Amino acid sequence: MIAALTGATAAALIVPTLVTVAPASARTTPAAQSAAADPVSALKRHFRTHRGVKLTENTKIVGEGKKNKTIFTRRSGVLEFGRTGLVASDLTTGFNLPAQSGELKGLFAPSRTISLKGVSYTSGGIFAESMPEGKKWLRTRGGTASLVSAVQQIISTVEPGTLKATLARTGARRPGGTWDGTRTTVHSGTITLAELFRVSPAVRAMLTKKPTGRSATLPVTWKIYIGSDQLVRRVVSSYTESTRGLNSTELTYVNDTRYTGWGTKVTIKAPPADQVVEFDELLGDTTQPEDPIGEIFKG
Template sequence: MRRTIAILTGATAAALVVPVLVAAGPASARSAGNARGTQNTQNTQDARGTAGAATDPVSALKRHFRPHRGVRISENTKIIGRGGKQRTILTRRDGVLEFGTFGPVASDLTTKFTMPTENGELKGLFAPSRTISLKGVTYTSGGAYADAMPEGKKWLRTRGESVTLVGPVQQIISIVEPATLKATLARTAAKRPGGTWDDTRTTVHSGTITLAELYRASPAIRTMLGRKPTGPSATLPVTWKIYLGSDRLVRRVVSSYTESTRGLNSTELTYVNDTRYTGWGMRSALTAPPADQVADFDELNIGADQAAQAQNPVRELFEN
């Protein structure tokens, strides 16, 4: 029971999908504009000054690992079902990643879903949610368990988890991890002008990296998968584009991969993620929600049938 619940919380409703990448097969993107106020512009200028001396993207990233500084992210993800179920789920995740001396230490992220109209009773599992993660504790408001919260409580607390940066419906290439950024860029196959993002001209690097290579480089991927990918899943190709500014900081990442299962209900899902990074070096001081608004698992009013139903809601949506 508690194992099922753990799958459903963590990094908001965006982590609802049980990782199926450990049994996958082979595998595209979208653009949008950006805007921000005077404070973000000043933060960006400060960030460029800080990273101005950096000669490579990893060094530029590490220069921003300072307490109470961070970056704003905005992600759009499409999950596309193939075969008999030509459905598409759209998700949007926005918020702030806060850094410490060695990398991300906190996050405040809001997730929203746009679902196919015929999703029926699964709709409640994809309700909008906000998640704050810091000091090994994650607080989730809204989402799948909003109706199960005790009276007067708004936040569900889960302990023992570090900041969760990657989930199956989030950006699989975590460029705030120096090793991941380095390993991915080492697989660059082409470079070209990438346009202007976050008020800076960019160069877009593109290529392909396998799931096994990401597993070796990325702590977030190792946490997400739980075990080393083997067989066909190890060679699963993740295609990517990374947009680097003139200050060598990442402004945009687009990735895609396709996973498939073979069995009674064979399913093929393609994940396409487009993430924007703005306001590098912005000030951030995230705090936990008020203690009197927080509840733990053992306080929830959850039926066994509700937990069982939600084991893998995304795959269920495409199979049924």
């Protein structure tokens, strides 16, 4: 959960100079759109230096039983592509916790995370009060741009392999309404956690090790809304995770992600070096429950 709360959740403190976002100066032409015969090809056509897409997301986490509680999270920001795919992200995350979450509220303070070049910088969140004077950003190393954590969308459709493998499990198609100004077709189906681990770098970074047993066969149900230009506009997924053995709780995660502004011009930069502190410098002074989300739903 430390990795989820520092490397993949995003923050409330805004530093305008770090990200420059503007409308795309060159949109995909109709000819190029018609040439993009499938969603994977359409996605790859947007892998251009300093181009990206805007993301907004809501997640609902529901506990089981008569005393069930609900956590709502929201995430928004921008993703930056390079010629080979996702290279950076700048995302903010906030939580709406049950009123009785008590001391755990501090673990879920709003946060912002910038990820690029295998490094993540987080401002706010669990470590905000532990930061040395003059420091605003906590740096953690390892992995690529972080898109998935336990409280965020598990199906990263900006990864070509993940998009292809998920759509290969399509069980039904129907009109999906209008999203981001374009009519969509909604594809729906189910994919297992083991399959996602195999194809998704983001899921591998989140789980760190291959799922086995019941975890491997955990079904993730999904809906992907694809526009007439074959670009993904919305992804809705859900799965139920058992934490039995820790606190005997089952949690259902429902994630709803919207993508807008494909082709947006964006340049994500690291925070000023003099405002950054290394993760190892703070780790020894901070404690947290083994499973903070499960603790909220326990009892």
